[in-house]
Amino acid sequence: MADSEVLLRRVPSRSSWQRVRKARPHLLLSRRGRRRFGILTRGELRRLRRRLLRAHALGGDWKLGVPGVPHVAGKCQVRTRSRPTPRSRPTPRSPPTSRSQLRPRSQPEARNLAEYRFRTLSHVPPLTQTLSPKVSQPVRELGSGRVLLLLPLWEGFTFSGICRVTCIHGRVEIYGHVIKQGQPPQDVFSAYTHSFLTINGLQHSDPEKSEKKIKREIRALLKPHTKLDDRKWALKHFRPLDSILILERLRTPMVEFLRFYKCASYVFLQENPPSKIDSEYDTLKAIGIKRQRRKKGICLSESGLYALKELVSVSCVDGCPVILLCGACDIGKSTFNRILINHLLNSIPSVDYLECDLGQTEFTPPGCIALLTITEPLLGPPYTHPRRPQKMVYYGKMNCHSDYENYIEIVKYVLRDYKRESPLIINTMGWVTDDGLLLIVDLIRLLCPNYVVQLSSGRGKRMPGLTPEYVDFTDGLYTKSKIRRRYRGFEIPEYGDSLEFTDEEKDSSPVAVFTGHKLLSVHSEFLCSKNEKNRAKYNKIFRDLAVLGYLSQLRPPGPAPLGLLHSLIPYQVPFSAVAIRVTHADVAPTHILYAVNANWVGLCKIVDDMKGYTRGPILLAQNPICDCLGFGICRGIDMDQQLYHILTPLPPEELKTVNCLLVGAISIPQCIFKNQPGPEGTIPYITTNYNFKLPGASEKIGEREYKNALVGYRYYRRK
Incomplete structure (x- = not known):
């Protein structure tokens, strides 16, 4: 009888190999899912301490904690057997104490890192923090083309379409621009021709208030915009640190003008409806937008985040740095420029912009070299925000392959109006091979930037790093290096050995002597569906959209119907x-x-x-x-x-x-x-009866080609 009692006591005990497995140095507690270590029962806490002591006895450094679980060796909170409420949320993991703790990441980890997308640099969560891939933000239709959106902290709402965003409570970030409570609404364009935009919820500093007082303030903020039932719904689903937004249907003269022409109306239309149409799809469709998967939005690599952070901090401290961006075609220079401008406008009132890319201009119709002062954020593709330049010269062509001298003279002519009162961002062409690379070297010596941001990716030809040493010892098209002084047959005589300004130009020019720069290398992870075969067709479409965006200013303001040109x-x-x-x-x-x-x-x-x-x-x-x-x-x-x-x-x-x-x-x-x-x-x-073999004749892209090209964009994003 005594022996049987002993056997009964030994049956539920664990075998020796299980105890050894539990006491391995890397401390794998189990293969099945466990509760978070911050909330443990008393029995679980005792077993955890016992396993840590066994691992320490076997030589494991248990003080480093379990991989993926921070601060296991510290104090844990004891919980009861009752389950937490569904509205409780886990706290984010602690950030690394220094940049040196960031180990090199593998390729899969780099892809996960790109899921964060860009955020406001001063309030961005740590780069090692992971976000839940499945998030659900409550939305509610308010009628009259309006939708109420509750956006939790550090979560994003990626969408396609156009809308007007008003921040009622909290703070959010779109395309690098921060929208705070009480600021005027912003028009956001998430068109199919470019990567979709994401609205990210940011942390807003509120004094310590009771939950009752916070809800009273939210009720007062929503009262001018919503009905009683809508306010009750918002307070029911509201969680601490949430941001409350109102999304409205956008109707502006520019939007109505583009929608009038079939060749441009596809950029704002919605895609085919999903297989499962839910209430959220119908609610968002009422204002002309559609939720998209997060991976279809704009992503910024870790090197891009660090480059943005350094450029913003330098601009806020030093005042007026000159920043030149270069890289191959369709690598993301314009997208990086827009993000950088929006980040800078969060801290300073204005940013100067020098457009040196003739084919894909940002604020003017194509074929221009222009200097502009930007004071408002850029929340859409180039054709949605035409601006009046401070100084502009019409070059008349999409490239300068046959007229380098005139191109450089125009850049010098436009640069004279730069007063060095704001940071200057310089956008260059995507021609980075052969003479194009030498032309960029000439521009660096001519414009004397403080920072050169060079974008690169795994696709396409590799561009040499434009370090100060490389620029010093490389001959340009019209400038010579410090060592090699050979004569080129196509050198312009009046330039001599350098592109230095004349005495009158030195007085009006911000800089005249090249003093070196700092190179910031950025790995581009922007999505692009262009290749060598379809690049010319896509660029043609973008140039036509830029012309239509400029002509949209012909429409008079007001609700008057649009007349034909x-x-x-x-x-x-x-x-x-x-x-x-x-x-x-x-x-x-x-x-x-x-x-x-x-x-x-x-x-x-x-x-x-x-x-x-x-x-x-x-x-x-x-x-x-x-x-x-x-x-x-x-x-x-x-x-x-x-x-x-x-x-x-x-x-x-x-x-x-x-x-x-x-x-x-x-x-x-x-x-x-x-x-x-x-x-x-x-x-x-x-006319349809025309001989395209005649000199100067060219066949234009028709309506069907426009539609097929945009369908190619959509297919590329669905893959």
Whole structure:
């Protein structure tokens, strides 16, 4: 009987190999899921201490804690057997105490790190913190094209479409820009042509208040915007540190203008509905947006986060650094620029921007070199935020392959207006091979940046690191290195051995002597569906969207219906008031008016006086370097009265100073021609019987090609 009692006591005991497995140095407690170590029962706490002591006896360093579980060896909170309430949330893991504790990450870990997306640098969670992949933010339809959204702390809401965001309580971040409680609403454009945007909930510093007082304040903030039932719903689902947002349907003149043209209406339309349509989909569809998976949003690598943090801190302390961005085509320079500008505008009132990329401009129609002062955040693609430049020159082409000298002279001419009162961000072309790389070396010596941000990725050709040593000992197109002083056959004589400014330019230029820079290498993880085969087609679409974004300023403000462009009244410009020049080709004087008619023209101001000319159009012998005030469309030419009919959003007081029309390689989007009815069903300037083998003839991208290209974007994101 006694023996049987002993056997009964030994049956539930653990075998020796299980005790050894539990006492291994790396302390794997079990293969099945365990509760968090911050909440343990008294029995679990005793067993945990016993295992740690056994591991210590076997030589394991148990003070380092269990991998993936912080502070196991510290004090643990004893809990009761009752389960926590469903609304309780685990606390985030503690951040590393120093940057040296961040070990090199493997490729899978780097992909997980990209899931954070970019956040406000001063309030960004630690880089080693992980977020739950499945988050659910409560949404509620308010009617009249409005939706109420509760966004928890450090969680993101990735969406497609366009909307107006108002922060009622808390603080959120979009595209690097922080929107606080009480600030005016912001228009957000998450178009299909670019990566989708994410609204991230940030930590907002509130004094220690009771939960009752916080809910009373939230009720008062929601009262002007919501009904009683909506306020009750918000207070029921509200959790501490949540941010409360109101998303509204966005209707602006620019949006209505783009939606009017079929070639541009696809950028704001929703994708096909999902297989399972729930109430949230219907609620968000009422305002024209749709929730997307987080991986479809914009992601920023760890090197990009550190580069942003350093540039923002330097701009806030030193004041006016000059930052130059370079990298290959479609690597994310423009996206990084927008994020950097938004971060800087969180701390300083304005940022200066020098556009040196002719093909994919940010604020102006393509083919321009411009200097701008940015004071408002950029929350969308380039065609959604056209800006008025401080100084602009119309180059007229998408690249400078055949005219480097004129390109550099224009950059010098535009740079003279930089007053060094704000940080300057310089955007360069994506041509980084052969002569393009040497041209970037010339620009670095000419512009003298304090920081060079070089973006790179695993795809495409590798670009050499533009360190100060590399720039010092490399010959450019028109500049020589410090050691090698050989003569090039295409060197410009007036430049000599350097691109130094003249005495007058030195007085007006912010810097004239190259003193070195600091290189910041950023690994790009931005999504891109372009390749060598479809790059030209996509770039054509983006240029047409930029032109349409500029022409959207023709629509008068207010709820008036949009009229066709041919129904608007143009300005009449006499032949004797303006001079004409075709910048990208040699045109015979007898055919110059054919080139100007129904074309995109730059409205410029040159030094020469046009008075005194009475007969025929005035032609310029060479391309001038002059200020460009705006752009327009030459709708027609009246040969009897010798008048140009110009359609432009430029105000009349500025049109009085225009005395030059420049015609470049930038064309009017085809959808503008097709959206104009003609007599007996014909369309002016449109024909199907044409020989494309003639010199100068080119086939334009039609409506079907636009749609197919955008469908390619959507397919790429679904993969």
